[in-house]
Amino acid sequence: MTLDYLTYLISVGLQSVQEYLALHVLMCLVPAFFLAGAIASLFSKESVLKFFGADAPKYVSYTVAAVSGCLLAVCSCTVLPLFAGIYKRGAGIGPATTFLFSAPAINILAVVYTAKILGYDLGAARAFAAVLLSVLVGIIMSLAYERKDTERKPIKTFGEAEHKHSVQLFILLIVVLIAPELMSSWGWKYTLQILAWVPLIILTAYLSYRWFSKEEINSWMGETWFLIKQITPLLLLGVFFAGIAVVVLPKEYVAAFVGGNSLTSNFISSVAGALMYFSTLTEVPIIKALTLLGMGTGPSLAMLLAGPALSLPNMIVINRIMGVKKGMTYISLVVLIATFSGYVFGSMFA
Amino acid sequence: MRIEVLGSGCAKCNKTKELAEKAVKEVGVDAEIVKVEDFDKILEYGVMVTPALVIDGDVKVAGKVPSVEDIKKWITK
Numbered sequence: 563m564t565l566d567y568l569t570y571l572i573s574v575g576l577q578s579v580q581e582y583l584a585l586h587v588l589m590c591l592v593p594a595f596f597l598a599g600a601i602a603s604l605f606s607k608e609s610v611l612k613f614f615g616a617d618a619p620k621y622v623s624y625t626v627a628a629v630s631g632c633l634l635a636v637c638s639c640t641v642l643p644l645f646a647g648i649y650k651r652g653a654g655i656g657p658a659t660t661f662l663f664s665a666p667a668i669n670i671l672a673v674v675y676t677a678k679i680l681g682y683d684l685g686a687a688r689a690f691a692a693v694l695l696s697v698l699v700g701i702i703m704s705l706a707y708e709r710k711d712t713e714r715k716p717i718k719t720f721g722e723a724e725h726k727h728s729v730q731l732f733i734l735l736i737v738v739l740i741a742p743e744l745m746s747s748w749g750w751k752y753t754l755q756i757l758a759w760v761p762l763i764i765l766t767a768y769l770s771y772r773w774f775s776k777e778e779i780n781s782w783m784g785e786t787w788f789l790i791k792q793i794t795p796l797l798l799l800g801v802f803f804a805g806i807a808v809v810v811l812p813k814e815y816v817a818a819f820v821g822g823n824s825l826t827s828n829f830i831s832s833v834a835g836a837l838m839y840f841s842t843l844t845e846v847p848i849i850k851a852l853t854l855l856g857m858g859t860g861p862s863l864a865m866l867l868a869g870p871a872l873s874l875p876n877m878i879v880i881n882r883i884m885g886v887k888k889g890m891t892y893i894s895l896v897v898l899i900a901t902f903s904g905y906v907f908g909s910m911f912a
Numbered sequence: 913m914r915i916e917v918l919g920s921g922c923a924k925c926n927k928t929k930e931l932a933e934k935a936v937k938e939v940g941v942d943a944e945i946v947k948v949e950d951f952d953k954i955l956e957y958g959v960m961v962t963p964a965l966v967i968d969g970d971v972k973v974a975g976k977v978p979s980v981e982d983i984k985k986w987i988t989k
Contacts, residue, residue: 639922650955879920883951
């Protein structure tokens with residue numbers, strides 16, 4: 563490999579990073595980090611965890627399990643302990659696996675970033691498919707394995723009381739988050755957007771200082787910074803190498819394996835996603851790169867569903883928590899459901 | 913004194929252990945600090961959100977990384 567070629571590859575990688583960090587992406591990603599940080603620090607998990615008790619009615623625990631992932635698990639490391647808790651102490655294997663599948667998929671940062679980089683249709687599909695299908699996964703697992711005789715203790719919660727203004731803050735932050743998108747769709751120029759956006763941010767900051775104690779705000783900023791610190795370096799690396807991959811990987815192979823919308827390509831994409839480890843958000847540039855190399859839309863959704871939910875390391879932990887038989891059933895279910903969802907999505911929208 | 917840090921190996925859990933060690937050193941008390949990664953043991957304490965800090969069997973905090981000041985307060989009570 564000549565030095566020239568190496569320099570060329572590096573410049574390709576850097577250009578990829580530059581595109582991903584374009585102003586319009588940052589205007590979307592930075593508010594998302596603040597929103598995630600706010601959720602992590604100010605949202606009282608207790609208010610949701612009580613719906614996961616052994617005594618909760620099934621329709622409540624499944625619905626909450628499918629949807630609460632975006633509020634409970636802003637960082638992927640939170641998902642596994644919560645899953646273990648719901649499985650062993652709370653509502654059981656059904657809602658637990660529902661949560662396990664949907665939480666990584668509807669992680670707020672991931673949905674926002676997917677919508678921004680891969681398009682709103684994939685972003686929305688990812689979220690909706692994950693929520694709906696997670697209930698299916700949970701019900702199947704429960705039908706296969708639920709034993710009524712398992713002893714379950716109530717869930718103990720340790721938490722501060724609900725912060726009264728949390729919901730209002732979340733709504734404000736969501737407005738800050740989607741305002742640039744709205745303004746772009748109205749055709750406003752960047753200068754006008756910034757002029758409208760900055761007062762909105764100042765208003766949010768001002769109200770935050772009025773509503774929350776210094777400790778709460780520090781906690782919020784701490785969580786936000788922690789997320790940025792944890793996610794951004796790996797994301798930039800992923801973007802860098804994904805950019806190089808587009809130039810280096812042969813299109814014919816990618817298209818042969820995961821191009822078009824056959825059941826096979828969806829399946830291959832699903833399995834690949836399941837085995838690969840994606841650190842938070844890196845699935846987005848990687849799938850984007852594969853798309854540019856010829857991966858079909860259906861297989862993209864398949865990978866988006868299987869990828870964040872599974873990886874070799876987390877499969878090991880899941881097997882340890884549930885036992886190998888249930889673990890492998892869950893893993894196979896995820897791969898199958900991802901395959902079919904991709905296939906259906908690809909047929910409908912490609 | 914026995915301090916247990918409950919967590920399955922994510923960054924926040926390691927950070928909690930670091931801060932616990934720092935607090936113990938600064939206060940100068942004789943304490944054993946143990947990291948508990950087994951989910952069954954974690955659940956026995958009734959904890960679902962890690963990281964969590966347990967001092968002599970008492971859960972002091974769960975779901976967030978405590979400050980060194982807080983840990984020092986709990987150690988010296």
